Amino acid sequence: MRVVVVGAGVYGAAVAAALARQGATVTVVDAGAPGAGTSGASFSWVNSRDKRPSVYHDLNVAGMAAHRRLADEVPLSGWYHGGGALTWGDGVSERVEALRESGYAAELLTRAEAVELEPGLDPDRLPGDGIGFFPDEGWVEPVRLVGHLLSRDVEVVAGDAVTGLEVGGDAVRGVRLASGTHLSADAVVNCAGPRAGEVAAMAGLALPMRNLPCVLVYTSPVAVPLARVVHAPDVHFRPEGDGRVLLHSGEIDRTEQVEGLLRDAASYYPGMRAARVESVRRGERPIPGDGLPVLGRVTGLRGYFFAVSHSGVTLCLHAGELVADEVLGKDRDDALAAFRFERFER
Ligand SMILES: Cc1cc2nc3c(=O)[nH]c(=O)nc-3n(C[C@H](O)[C@H](O)[C@H](O)COP(=O)(O)OP(=O)(O)OC[C@H]3O[C@@H](n4cnc5c(N)ncnc54)[C@H](O)[C@@H]3O)c2cc1C
Incomplete structure (x- = not known):
């Protein structure tokens, strides 16, 4: 064929x-x-955190498993990064509860537990508890x-x-x-x-x-121990190789305030005060x-x-x-x- x-x-x-x-x-x-x-x-970010309806959630969960399988099968499959993802803010406890009931790996951590996973985070910027952790999530170098x-x-x-x-x-x-x-x-x-x-x-x-334009911000290499996907209420982080950090937010696609996003990021990871915006990439979300x-x-x-x-x-x-x-x-x-x-x- x-x-x-x-x-x-x-x-x-x-x-x-x-x-x-x-x-x-x-x-x-x-x-x-x-x-x-x-x-x-x-x-x-490889996840099925907020995917509805349930048939779409199930497809994403199967997608997550397929990534883990391929990464296990291929020696030196450096494109896949597990390590789970952290988030906090409104509605997180309820979402963790609902996801757990559906069998999705989800936990609530205290501030001390979250800082153990992400020692670069400023503890004063975290709530005392109710921090969501999703151990089966990860990210990919596409x-x-x-x-x-x-x-x-x-x-x-x-x-x-x-x-x-x-x-x-x-x-x-x-x-x-x-x-x-x-x-x-x-x-x-x-x-x-x-x-x-x-x-x-x-x-x-x-x-x-109904494609959507969007903006991703790549920092210069910076010595922060970011090891996973982290969603703070107004900034999303993940590692981007060689010490660079990839930043995004719900607002940035519209506002394009990239320096403001970097400042917000540094308020969570003080080590990022030494970073600068190295590049900005514009993408387009393909959305049927x-x-x-x-x-x-x-x-x-x-x-x-x-x-x-x-x-x-x-x-x-x-x-x-x-x-x-x-x-x-x-x-x-x-x-x-x-x-x-x-x-x-x-
Ligand atoms: C900012 C942003 C954040 C995202 N975050 C996530 C996330 O966290 N998790 C997640 O799972 N997904 C995320 N997505 C969505 C995900 O990236 C896309 O769904 C995925 O990359 C789409 O892949 P694709 O192969 O369909 O499209 P593409 O990667 O765009 O590939 C399509 C290819 O088709 C080629 N092409 C187009 N027309 C023609 C033609 N006429 N002839 C020949 N070639 C052609 C193009 O050159 C292109 O290379 C995000 C997307 C964006 C933009």
């Missing part, structure tokens, strides 16, 4: 790797460089993950955009590229992230997207119209598949495997029913 995957972000790479593992001949085409789209500018997934048995065409879809009867036959190249295929998987709507339109499919993933086959166009969502870093390995199975003719209706493209056509 010949499959063309459009897009070499985390989704395209995960779908391609799962297909190649099962013997398909796979070409991944990316308009730019692999991992250089949204996946290269993501907070990439570009390293893409590199691993594309390293075996997958042909990658970079720097050439898919500009058209070739259809014969009611079935996909191949794609055309900006360079003029034609690639024939038995199946095409749309993994174009924020551009999925435009790529779907080439197939005559109307996929509504109703906020839920679009996964799997399209009824009415044989050989056309989607793998598009927000939270794609968490979901890519598990959802990518489900989509690949379906491409190869294994019915995954049970797992993908809630995420079909056809819900937008009703």
Whole structure:
């Protein structure tokens, strides 16, 4: 079976790797460089903390497990970082309680216990107790993950955009590229992230997207012992390699007050007073119209598949495997029913 995957972000790479593992001949085409789209500018926290409805929560929980599995299987899989995540503020105790009841690993810590995990935090900025800790959460270096997934048995065409879809009867036959190249295929998987709507339109499919622009702030290397994802009420932190810290907040996408965000960050981690803003990256969250993933086959166009969502870093390995199975003719209706493209056509 010949499959063309459009897009070499985390989704395209995960779908391609799962297909190649099962013997398909796979070409991944990316308009730019692999991992250089949204996946290269993501907070990439692996979690299912606030995912609703329950079918979406379950998909994310399975995504978390898939990351831990792959990291266990691959020696020196340096892209995956466990260590859990910490948070505090309004509603945390209730959320911990609800998550525990659903079987999600969640605990409430005292200030002393939290500072033991994160000794760089200023204890005076923490409540005495009620600090949420989620031991199974983690974060990923998405570009390293893409590199691993594309390293075996997958042909990658970079720097050439898919500009058209070739259809014969009611079935996909191949794609055309900006360079003029034609690639024939038995199946095409749309993994174009924020551009999925435009790529779907080439197939005559109307996929509504409500992408959101966002801003990530990368500090200079700084000697703070940040070891995990931390969500303070107004700043989110995670390590970013070589001592850099990645900062984000609910507000920053709108305000772009990057120096203010760094000041807020240093009020929690005093060691960060020595940091400066080294770079700012702008990304675009790929969000299908109703906020839920679009996964799997399209009824009415044989050989056309989607793998598009927000939270794609968490979901890519598990959802990518489900989509690949379906491409190869294994019915995954049970797992993908809630995420079909056809819900937008009703
Ligand atoms: C600021 C921010 C924070 C986030 N935080 C999290 C988080 O904490 N946890 C989480 O799980 N998720 C998070 N996400 C979401 C997650 O990053 C995305 O869901 C995921 O990266 C999407 O991956 P993708 O492969 O679908 O898209 P992309 O990585 O964008 O890949 C799509 C690729 O398709 C290519 N392409 C587009 N059009 C064409 C074409 N016509 N021909 C060929 N190639 C084409 C692009 O060049 C691109 O490389 C965040 C996103 C952002 C922006």
